[in-house]
Amino acid sequence: MRGGLWAVVPAAGRGARFGGALPKQYLPVAGEPLLAHTLRALFAHPGLEGVVVAIAPDDPHWPGWTAFEGRPVRACSGGATRAASVLAGLAALPAGVRADDFVLVHDAARPNLRPADLAALLERGREDPVGAILAAPVRDTLKRAGDDGGIDGTEPRERLWRALTPQLFRRLQLERALAAAAAAGAEVTDEAMAMERQGLRPLLVEGAEDNLKVTTAADLALFEFLLRRRAGGETGHPAVEGGRSGTGNPPSRAHGKT
Numbered sequence: 035m036r037g038g039l040w041a042v043v044p045a046a047g048r049g050a051r052f053g054g055a056l057p058k059q060y061l062p063v064a065g066e067p068l069l070a071h072t073l074r075a076l077f078a079h080p081g082l083e084g085v086v087v088a089i090a091p092d093d094p095h096w097p098g099w100t101a102f103e104g105r106p107v108r109a110c111s112g113g114a115t116r117a118a119s120v121l122a123g124l125a126a127l128p129a130g131v132r133a134d135d136f137v138l139v140h141d142a143a144r145p146n147l148r149p150a151d152l153a154a155l156l157e158r159g160r161e162d163p164v165g166a167i168l169a170a171p172v173r174d175t176l177k178r179a180g181d182d183g184g185i186d187g188t189e190p191r192e193r194l195w196r197a198l199t200p201q202l203f204r205r206l207q208l209e210r211a212l213a214a215a216a217a218a219g220a221e222v223t224d225e226a227m228a229m230e231r232q233g234l235r236p237l238l239v240e241g242a243e244d245n246l247k248v249t250t251a252a253d254l255a256l257f258e259f260l261l262r263r264r265a266g267g268e269t270g271h272p273a274v275e276g277g278r279s280g281t282g283n284p285p286s287r288a289h290g291k292t
């Protein structure tokens with residue numbers, strides 16, 4: 035029998051790029067900390083059993099939740115990097131989450147996750163031999179910068195995707211991949227990168243463009259706009275279903291290659 039589905043939420047960052055004294059995951063939005071919106075977006079999936087939140091050691095802003103809207107929440111101390119925080123969160127999962135159970139990893143700073151995207155990630159990721167991540171196709175022209183601020187070149191973008199979260203992998207495989215990257219002194223900025231270092235090829239699942247990561251004040255303003263629009267019952271331009279550009283169409287992994 036499959037164990038319960040849990041998520042690890044890295045929330046131990048300082049928000050240096052955002053600035054200000056209050057780490058961005060605790061900034062008030064519509065009367066609640068940003069993190070509350072993120073937890074609500076995750077728990078919108080009825081199959082999510084609980085969440086482990088990796089917080090800064092002795093975080094004075096952590097509300098002390100042991101449940102969020104009736105759903106189990108555990109806290110653990112994060113680490114000096116996002117990857118270290120994720121590893122700490124994996125270690126803090128309940129014993130009932132078995133080695134080969136899938137675990138979601140989702141940034142505390144991504145409050146606008148759509149239920150349909152989470153459902154699609156779980157549906158396709160659980161059928162994949164490696165796991166999967168939400169991602170969005172790059173739609174801007176990408177330039178490589180020279181030291182002098184001039185353009186050194188343009189990167190072909192046909193097969194470039196922006197990694198989003200959640201990312202979905204089996205507990206032990208992810209723990210081992212992250213531990214191996216840490217042991218090698220390799221900085222991995224998402225879970226997929228650690229898996230790629232193991233020679234694995236996680237599946238790309240297209241997600242909504244508005245699954246934004248709140249990094250700067252402009253991102254927060256955009257999330258507040260999206261939240262107000264959703265509260266007003268609007269869902270965006272009728273021509274675009276689910277917020278996806280539809281220009282990506284990741285090749286399906288028909289041959290089960292990993």
Ligand SMILES: Nc1ccn([C@@H]2O[C@H](COP(=O)(O)OP(=O)(O)OP(=O)(O)O)[C@@H](O)[C@H]2O)c(=O)n1
Nearest residue numbers: 044045046047048049050051114115119142143
């Ligand atoms: N040591 C760290 C660093 C980051 N994170 C979390 O990883 C997510 C994505 O990281 P990022 O957006 O970079 O957040 P910060 O590191 O806080 O931002 P900055 O780099 O601007 O300081 C955030 O939810 C952040 O809280 C974490 O748990 N532990």
Ligand SMILES: C[C@](O)(CO)[C@H](O)COP(=O)(O)O
Nearest residue numbers: 116141197198199223224247
């Ligand atoms: C995990 C992530 O959100 C995928 O795009 C991103 O790598 C986090 O980067 P950050 O610099 O830690 O915010």
